[in-house]
Structures are given as C-alpha cells and as structure tokens.
Amino acid sequence: MYPLIFLVLFPLLIAFLALALPRGLLIKKVIGVLANAVLCGVPVYLLAAHLGQEATYYQAESHLVDAAMPLIEVVIAVYLIYVSVRSRRYLPVLLVVLQSVAILAFELTGGHTLEVEHNLFVDQFSIIMALIVGCIGGAICLFAFGYMPEFHHHYQEVPDRRRYFAFLLYLFLAAMFGIVFSNNLMWIYFFWEITTLCSFLLIGYKNDKPSQDSAFKALNMNLIGGVAFAVGLVYLYNASHVMELDKVLGLDKGMVLLPAVCIVFAGLAKSAQFPFSSWLTGAMVAPTPVSALLHSSTMVKAGVYIILRLAPVLQNTAASKVLTMIGGVSFLITALIAVSQRNAKKVLAYSTISNLGLIVACAGVNTDAAVWSALVLIIFHAVAKSLLFLCVGVIEYKVGSRDIEDMDYLIMRMPKLATCMLIGMAGMYIAPFGMVIAKFATLKAFVNESPVMTVILAYGSAATLFFWVKWMGKVMSIKGGASLEVVEDRVSRWEWTTLGILAAATVAVCVAFPFIAFQVINPYLREVFGQAPIVDTFNVYVILILMISLWIVLPLGLLYYRTLGKGIRTVATYLGGGNIDDVSYEGAMGKAGEIEIKSYYMEKYFGENVLFPVGVYLALTFVFIMFGVAAL
Amino acid sequence: MNIIPETYQSLSLVERMVAFVVLAPLLGGLLAGIDRKLSARLQGRYGPPVRQPFFDALKLFQKERVVVNRAQNFPIFLFLLFTVFSGALFFAGADLLLTVFCLAVAGTFLVLGAFCVGSPFSHLGAEREVIQMMAYEPMVILVAVGMYQVTGSFKVADIAQHQVPLLFHLPGVFAGFLFILTIKFRKSPFDLSMSHHAHQEIVRGLTTEFSGPALALIEIAHWYENVLLLGIVYLFLGSNPLLAVVMALLVYFLEIFIDMNYARFKWQLTLLSSWLITAVVAVPNIIVLSTLR
Numbered sequence: 001m002y003p004l005i006f007l008v009l010f011p012l013l014i015a016f017l018a019l020a021l022p023r024g025l026l027i028k029k030v031i032g033v034l035a036n037a038v039l040c041g042v043p044v045y046l047l048a049a050h051l052g053q054e055a056t057y058y059q060a061e062s063h064l065v066d067a068a069m070p071l072i073e074v075v076i077a078v079y080l081i082y083v084s085v086r087s088r089r090y091l092p093v094l095l096v097v098l099q100s101v102a103i104l105a106f107e108l109t110g111g112h113t114l115e116v117e118h119n120l121f122v123d124q125f126s127i128i129m130a131l132i133v134g135c136i137g138g139a140i141c142l143f144a145f146g147y148m149p150e151f152h153h154h155y156q157e158v159p160d161r162r163r164y165f166a167f168l169l170y171l172f173l174a175a176m177f178g179i180v181f182s183n184n185l186m187w188i189y190f191f192w193e194i195t196t197l198c199s200f201l202l203i204g205y206k207n208d209k210p211s212q213d214s215a216f217k218a219l220n221m222n223l224i225g226g227v228a229f230a231v232g233l234v235y236l237y238n239a240s241h242v243m244e245l246d247k248v249l250g251l252d253k254g255m256v257l258l259p260a261v262c263i264v265f266a267g268l269a270k271s272a273q274f275p276f277s278s279w280l281t282g283a284m285v286a287p288t289p290v291s292a293l294l295h296s297s298t299m300v301k302a303g304v305y306i307i308l309r310l311a312p313v314l315q316n317t318a319a320s321k322v323l324t325m326i327g328g329v330s331f332l333i334t335a336l337i338a339v340s341q342r343n344a345k346k347v348l349a350y351s352t353i354s355n356l357g358l359i360v361a362c363a364g365v366n367t368d369a370a371v372w373s374a375l376v377l378i379i380f381h382a383v384a385k386s387l388l389f390l391c392v393g394v395i396e397y398k399v400g401s402r403d404i405e406d407m408d409y410l411i412m413r414m415p416k417l418a419t420c421m422l423i424g425m426a427g428m429y430i431a432p433f434g435m436v437i438a439k440f441a442t443l444k445a446f447v448n449e450s451p452v453m454t455v456i457l458a459y460g461s462a463a464t465l466f467f468w469v470k471w472m473g474k475v476m477s478i479k480g481g482a483s484l485e486v487v488e489d490r491v492s493r494w495e496w497t498t499l500g501i502l503a504a505a506t507v508a509v510c511v512a513f514p515f516i517a518f519q520v521i522n523p524y525l526r527e528v529f530g531q532a533p534i535v536d537t538f539n540v541y542v543i544l545i546l547m548i549s550l551w552i553v554l555p556l557g558l559l560y561y562r563t564l565g566k567g568i569r570t571v572a573t574y575l576g577g578g579n580i581d582d583v584s585y586e587g588a589m590g591k592a593g594e595i596e597i598k599s600y601y602m603e604k605y606f607g608e609n610v611l612f613p614v615g616v617y618l619a620l621t622f623v624f625i626m627f628g629v630a631a632l
Numbered sequence: 633m634n635i636i637p638e639t640y641q642s643l644s645l646v647e648r649m650v651a652f653v654v655l656a657p658l659l660g661g662l663l664a665g666i667d668r669k670l671s672a673r674l675q676g677r678y679g680p681p682v683r684q685p686f687f688d689a690l691k692l693f694q695k696e697r698v699v700v701n702r703a704q705n706f707p708i709f710l711f712l713l714f715t716v717f718s719g720a721l722f723f724a725g726a727d728l729l730l731t732v733f734c735l736a737v738a739g740t741f742l743v744l745g746a747f748c749v750g751s752p753f754s755h756l757g758a759e760r761e762v763i764q765m766m767a768y769e770p771m772v773i774l775v776a777v778g779m780y781q782v783t784g785s786f787k788v789a790d791i792a793q794h795q796v797p798l799l800f801h802l803p804g805v806f807a808g809f810l811f812i813l814t815i816k817f818r819k820s821p822f823d824l825s826m827s828h829h830a831h832q833e834i835v836r837g838l839t840t841e842f843s844g845p846a847l848a849l850i851e852i853a854h855w856y857e858n859v860l861l862l863g864i865v866y867l868f869l870g871s872n873p874l875l876a877v878v879m880a881l882l883v884y885f886l887e888i889f890i891d892m893n894y895a896r897f898k899w900q901l902t903l904l905s906s907w908l909i910t911a912v913v914a915v916p917n918i919i920v921l922s923t924l925r
Binding site for chain 2: 430444457459473479539597
C-alpha cells in the first residue's frame with residue numbers, strides 16, 4: 001500500500017518544492033533529476049512486486065483525507081468561479097456550480113453514511129498506467145527543464161512563472177497516480193477534477209488571448225464531463241449505496257448502467273473524443289511539454305483508463321455498441337482530418353484523438369482480445385507520441401516553424417533530431433513496430449464482433465498511412481549538392497537526454513513486447529475475463545524476426561551506403577534538362593528558378609472545416625443514443 | 633489437377649518460402665514478357681520476345697551506378713526485401729493479414745526512397761504513389777477480413793483448402809479487389825506514380841532518379857509483387873486449383889486489356905473511385921456475411 005500512497009504524495013512534495021525553491025539553484029535541478037528517477041523507479045518496483053499477482057485492495061482509511069477532499073474541492077470551485085468571472089465567461093461558472101451543488105449535497109447528506117471498504121487498489125492495468133505516468137511524465141518534466149528557458153527567451157512578453165509551471169506539472173502527475181490507484185470513486189472524482197484544473201492552468205500558461213480561449217474551451221468541455229461524473233456518482237450511490245470501482249462491476253446492470261454511462265461520458269470528454277475533440281487541438285497553444293504531457297501520459301489517458309475500467313458494466317448492452325461507434329467515428333474522422341493538416345502539432349493532435357478513438361472502440365467491444373489491443377495501444381502510443389511532440393517542440397525553435405512544409409531536409413539540418421523523429425514515426429505506423437502490432441491485433445479483435453469497425457479501421461489505417469508517409473518523406477528528403485547549416489548543436493542537454501530516453505523507450509517497448517503481452521497484460525485479462533486472447537505464436541515470431549532483422553539491416557545498410565558506396569557516381573537531380581546546378585534550373589524566357597517541393601494536403605476533401613462538424617454531429621447523436629438506451 | 637495442393641502440402645514451411653523466392657521472379661518476369669508481347673499485339677506492333685524483361689534486368693545490372701545521393705538506394709533494397717518477405721509469408725501459408733501489412737511496409741519504403749532523392753518529379757511520383765496506397769489499402773484489408781469471415785481463419789494455408797469456392801461468398805469483395813488490382817499492377821488508368829508507357833507527364837515519376845541496378849531491383853520487386861497478388865486471386869477459387877490458375881491468368885489479361893483501353897485518371901478520381909467501389913461493393917458483402925454467421 002505504501003508505494004501507492006508514496007506515488008501520489010511524492011510528486012506533490014516535489015511540486016511544492018518546485019514552487020518554494022528560488023529559480024536557478026543547482027540543487028533544484030539535482031532534486032528534479034532524482035525525483036524523476038524515483039518516479040520512474042517506483043512503478044518499476046511495483047511491477048516487479050506484483051508480477052503474476054492478482055489485484056490487491058487496500059483499505060487506507062483516513063478521516064483526514066475524507067475531510068480534506070471536499071474542502072479542496074470547494075477551494076477549487078471558488079477559484080474557478082473567480083477566474084471565470086474575472087474574464088467574463090459564465091458557462092464555467094454555471095457548470096462549476098452545478099457540479100459543486102451535486103457533490104456537496106451528496107457529501108453533506110449521504111456522505112456520512114458512506115462506507116468504503118477499500119480506498120486504494122493496484123492491479124496490472126494500474127501498474128501499466130503508473131509506468132506510463134511515471135516514466136514518460138517524468139521524462140517530459142526533465143525536458144521542460146531545458147525547454148522553458150528557451151520558451152521564455154522566445155516569448156519575452158510572457159511573464160516568467162516557471163516555478164508555478166513546474167508546480168502544475170508535478171501536481172498533474174500526482175493526480176494521475178491518484179486516479180489509477182483509487183478504488184473509491186469519490187477519490188477518482190477528486191483527482192479527476194484536479195487534472196481538469198491543472199490542464200486549464202497549463203494551457204493558459206501564456207496568458208494571452210488565444211491561450212485563454214483554449215484554456216476555457218478545455219475547461220468547459222472537461223467540466224461538462226465533470227458534471228456528468230458528479231451526477232453519475234450521486235445517482236449510483238442513491239441506487240446502490242456502493243462507491244467502489246470493483247463493487248460497481250459486480251452489481252446488477254440495470255442499476256449501474258446509467259451512472260456508468262455518465263462516467264464514460266466524462267471519460268469521452270477527457271480523452272477528447274468527438275464531440276469534445278476541439279479542446280485538445282486548441283491546447284496546442286501551450287508550451288510543448290504541456291502538449292506532450294496531455295497527449296501521451298496524462299489527461300487523455302485518464303479518459304480512456306476510466307472508460308476501459310467501466311466497460312464491463314456496458315457489456316452486452318446497446319450502450320456498448322454506441323460507445324464503439326463513438327470511438328469509431330472519432331478514429332476515422334480525425335485520421336482523415338490529419339491528412340489535411342500542415343501544422344505539425346495539429347497532425348499529432350489529430351493522430352492522438354484517432355488512436356484514442358480506437359481504444360474507446362476497443363472498450364466498447366470489450367472482449368479479451370479487444371482489451372488486449374487497447375492496452376497495447378495505450379502503451380505504444382504514449383511512448384511514441386511523447387517523443388514526437390517533444391521533437392516538434394525542439395524543431396519549432398530551431399527551424400522557426402511548426403509547419404511541416406518547412407521541415408524539408410531536416411535530416412541534413414538536424415540529423416540526430418530527425419533520427420529521433422523517424423524512430424517515433426516508425427513506432428506510430430511502420431510494421432512491425434508497436435502501433436502496427438496493435439492495429440493488427442485490433443482488427444482481429446473487431447472482426448468477429450463488429451464488422452462496421454473493421455471497415456472503419458480499414459479506411460482509417462489508409463489515411464493514417466498517408467499522412468505519416470508524406471511527413472516522413474519530408475523529413476528524409478535530401479537536398480542535392482548542397483551542404484546545409486546544422487542547427488541542432490544549440491539544443492540543450494536536458495532536451496537531448498529526454499529525447500534519447502524516449503527514443504530508447506520506443507525501441508525498448510517493441511523489444512519487450514512479448515514480455516509486456518504475456519507477463520503483464522495477459523494476467524490482467526485472465527483476471528477480468530477468465531481468459532486471455534490466444535496469440536498466434538508463429539505471428540509473434542515473424543514480428544520479432546522482422547524487428548530484429550530490421551535493427552541489424554538498418555545500421556548495416558546505412559554503414560554500407562556511407563562507406564562502401566564511394567565508387568558510385570553522383571549527379572544532380574533531373575530538372576527537365578534545364579539544370580543550372582543541383583537545385584536550380586533555367587525556366588522559360590531564360591529565367592532561373594530554384595526548385596521547391598510541396599506535399600498534397602487535399603484540404604478540399606479532408607479539410608478541418610469539411611469533416612470536423614460531421615464528426616461532432618455524428619458523435620453527438622451517438623452520445624444521445626447512449627444516454628437514451630442507458631436510461632431506459 | 634490436385635497436383636498443386638498436393639505438392640504444396642508435401643513441402644515444409646521453409647521449402648515453400650525458398651520455392652517462392654526462387655520461382656516467383658521467373659514466373660513474374662515471364663508474365664511481364666507476355667504482358668509486353670500482348671500489349672504490343674493489341675497496339676498492332678510485333679513486340680519484344682517474351683524473355684525480354686530478363687534481358688532488361690540483366691542489362692540494368694551491368695549499367696554504371698549513378699545516384700543523386702548515396703542513401704537513395706537503401707530504401708529500394710528494403711522495398712525488395714519486404715516485398716519478397718511478404719510474398720514468402722503468403723506462400724508459406726502464414727497469416728494473410730500479416731502479409732498485407734508487410735506489403736504496405738514494402739510500399740512505404742519505395743515511397744520513402746523516392747522522397748529522399750529530393751527531385752521534383754520523383755517527389756510528385758511519390759506523393760501520387762501514397763495517394764494510390766491510400767486508395768487501395770482499405771480494399772486489401774477487407775479482402776483479408778472477408779476471407780476470414782468465410783473460412784474462420786486468417787491463415788493462407790487454411791483459406792486455400794476451404795472446400796467451397798470463396799468467390800460464391802465474396803463476389804463483392806472480389807469485384808472490389810479486381811478494381812484496386814489495376815492500381816497494384818500499375819496499369820492505366822491508375823498508373824499515376826510511374827508508368828511503363830512513354831506518355832508519362834512527370835518523366836518516370838517515382839523512379840526518375842533510379843537507374844541501373846536499383847531500377848532492376850524495383851522491377852524484380854514488382855515481379856514478386858505480381859505473383860503474390862495473383863496468389864491472392866487464386867485463393868478466391870482455392871477449392872478448384874485448375875480453375876483458380878485459369879482465373880488468375882484471365883485476371884492478369886483483363887488488367888492488360890484495361891491498361892490498353894484507358895487514359896490515365898487524375899488522383900482525385902483514382903482515390904474517389906477506389907474508395908467508393910470499396911464502400912459500395914465490398915463493404916455490403918462484409919456486412920451481409922457478418923449477419924449470416
């Protein structure tokens with residue numbers, strides 16, 4: 001039990017230390033590095049300690065906590081009302097009031113009689129989540145050490161509140177640990193609200209108009225989810241007098257279906273599924289570590305975590321079918337929109353929503369094979385996506401743009417960084433690496449249960465392939481005969497360390513894939529479903545052979561073409577016969593021009609303004625249907 | 633005419649793979665030769681001898697190695713490697729879905745090779761090639777899904793042994809597959825990214841900057857791929873080997889015939905028509921099958 005409490009309290013301690021210690025102290029950085037090592041190490045210890053064990057529940061009763069939680073909730077509510085009124089936005093006020101009234105009325109009336117047997121628990125799924133939060137979240141905090149000075153150098157007008165920033169990051173991690181280890185739903189709700197608050201404040205860090213708008217958008221949508229969560233909890237308690245995650249799963253479906261749908265709805269908002277997707281794309285205004293954190297290890301993963309936890313309640317109901325469709329719509333439409341995006345961060349954002357959509361769809365199907373895929377997706381996505389976000393963050397300042405069209409010849413200008421990016425992208429879509437294994441498994445999971453989803457997956461994968469390949473091609477293109485200035489030596493050591501760690505982690509999770517699948521995920525599934533999906537051993541071997549041979553072939557090949565290839569004659573690219581040199585040509589009327597290479601974005605067909613509303617309205621319809629069938 | 637399945641059964645996994653690696657380029661090259669002969673006859677020319685593709689490939693290997701940058705041929709090598717590997721997986725009787733995913737990776741490497749040379753013609757060809765991949769990928773995946781729905785297995789070996797002709801259950805899927813097969817065979821009207829014909833407006837597109845041995849590798853990979861694709865066509869009538877082989881050949885000739893009769897489409901029409909045909913013809917087939925079970 002103590003490691004769990006430690007994981008919640010330790011980041012909190014670091015958060016307050018970050019706030020208290022003055023800036024520029026060497027000791028502060030030392031503490032930061034040590035703290036991140038601890039955040040990484042404790043979940044690994046938990047994994048080792050719980051390997052092969054069933055879920056363990058702990059009472060962890062504390063009157064202090066029970067008293068403090070409502071108090072903190074009230075403080076948060078008052079604070080949110082204050083900032084909303086100050087910036088003349090009244091929707092959040094309304095939502096906060098609704099939510100607080102529901103929860104406070106409950107705490108004051110029913111709360112006293114509330115008997116909770118187990119407040120905390122840990123199982124393999126929690127540990128997977130803790131590993132993601134601790135290791136990847138910790139790595140992103142490390143990155144922020146190097147990134148934030150540069151951020152403030154670029155944005156002189158933004159007030160320097162770095163200590164406050166660090167405070168929020170670690171508070172966020174603490175809340176995430178709280179969510180994944182709590183069995184008491186009131187506790188989950190409490191930590192849930194803290195993540196909402198943290199994301200609001202982090203997105204609004206720059207404090208200019210666009211950041212404020214995006215921050216309030218995120219706040220509104222997550223508060224709508226929060227209201228549903230609160231209402232769900234109150235309803236649940238009145239109907240069943242149960243407030244524990246494990247007990248809810250055992251209750252009669254008619255009783256818990258509606259509250260479960262309410263909480264799943266909150267999960268949809270948090271994981272930025274349609275109709276709530278716009279907050280996540282808006283969150284791009286925040287400094288890069290924030291986006292990386294929101295997208296990979298925290299926030300959105302909290303959403304899918306709660307959905308996957310409650311999915312068994314929905315099983316075999318119409319609500320689960322509708323949930324699958326919401327995930328499917330989010331997956332397909334955002335994959336298509338990503339095709340039309342030039343802004344690198346937006347491509348990453350849409351790809352995140354898309355992958356989460358797939359996880360939600362898996363939760364809707366909720367067979368052992370589907371949940372297996374969902375967990376694999378969560379792991380691989382977290383690692384590769386955080387790496388990609390941080391790479392784009394670095395490029396943004398070194399190249400001066402986050403537009404993909406400005407990333408030509410990146411492999412010449414920033415070879416090491418481009419390599420990290422290529423590793424991340426390979427992790428996202430090139431077989432046999434992570435995400436493709438997951439998609440492969442997902443397709444097999446869908447094929448028996450939901451033919452519509454297989455079709456959606458087929459189309460969505462095609463779009464995914466398109467936008468990754470053209471981006472990868474952009475990064476890999478080489479300018480003939482020219483030597484471009486290498487600009488990556490100015491990247492700080494903090495950033496390199498983090499990128500190195502995450503790139504290594506992307507490769508490591510692929511290598512460790514059989515271990516993760518058989519030792520960590522399968523025991524969890526056996527506990528929940530009584531069986532684990534039978535994975536074709538031959539396929540696993542084929543995938544492993546592919547991976548290993550690629551790692552041998554790739555370096556050898558690069559070596560070969562670098563050293564032995566000297567006997568080859570090098571010429572300029574073909575430019576219609578009018579070459580002046582490698583990259584310029586003589587055009588009509590003797591006019592000289594330089595080549596410029598651009599990609600297709602097909603905005604007319606896949607543009608945000610074309611498809612986004614479609615996704616929102618479709619999903620909104622499905623959400624209403626989901627509530628409707630749950631209420632009946 | 634049970635010699636095909638019987639011989640196949642008698643071989644071990646590795647033997648099947650080796651047989652594919654050795655025999656497929658011979659068969660593929662031969663088919664390419666027939667293609668050229670037949671195309672010439674349809675155009676009223678005499679045409680080269682059937683062995684010509686082999687001569688071409690040998691000649692290409694003897695050419696001087698000229699490149700734009702030294703890294704460019706490596707992705708091409710990977711393209712060949714992955715194409716051969718996916719073919720070997722298929723003919724070894726392994727997972728059809730895995731084959732399909734591997735083939736997509738192979739295609740990705742070809743495109744990346746074309747992107748990395750930094751030439752405008754090659755770049756345009758590569759962009760078009762990715763659009764083509766996006767156009768045919770859903771249908772290819774649905775072929776695997778449809779075959780699974782009928783036979784209950786993703787294993788090529790099981791699918792091939794299924795006693796009822798798959799074609800009866802999968803007419804829509806087969807029709808959709810025929811449609812995108814034209815893209816995969818790089819035939820007009822879908823030869824946007826590169827073409828064997830002289831009338832290409834973007835020079836040689838994808839392969840503009842590849843010459844000599846690298847070009848030969850691309851050609852040989854294409855032979856392997858064609859044999860693999862015809863293998864998938866074979867599966868639709870796997871219960872009757874003779875008929876299946878005849879059908880595969882007929883499909884190949886049909887593609888040549890289509891090639892002769894169409895002008896090149898724009899990418900918009902390519903993408904739209906492929907996705908629509910897939911949605912209208914193949915998807916209902918999949919849905920109906922799921923309700924039958």
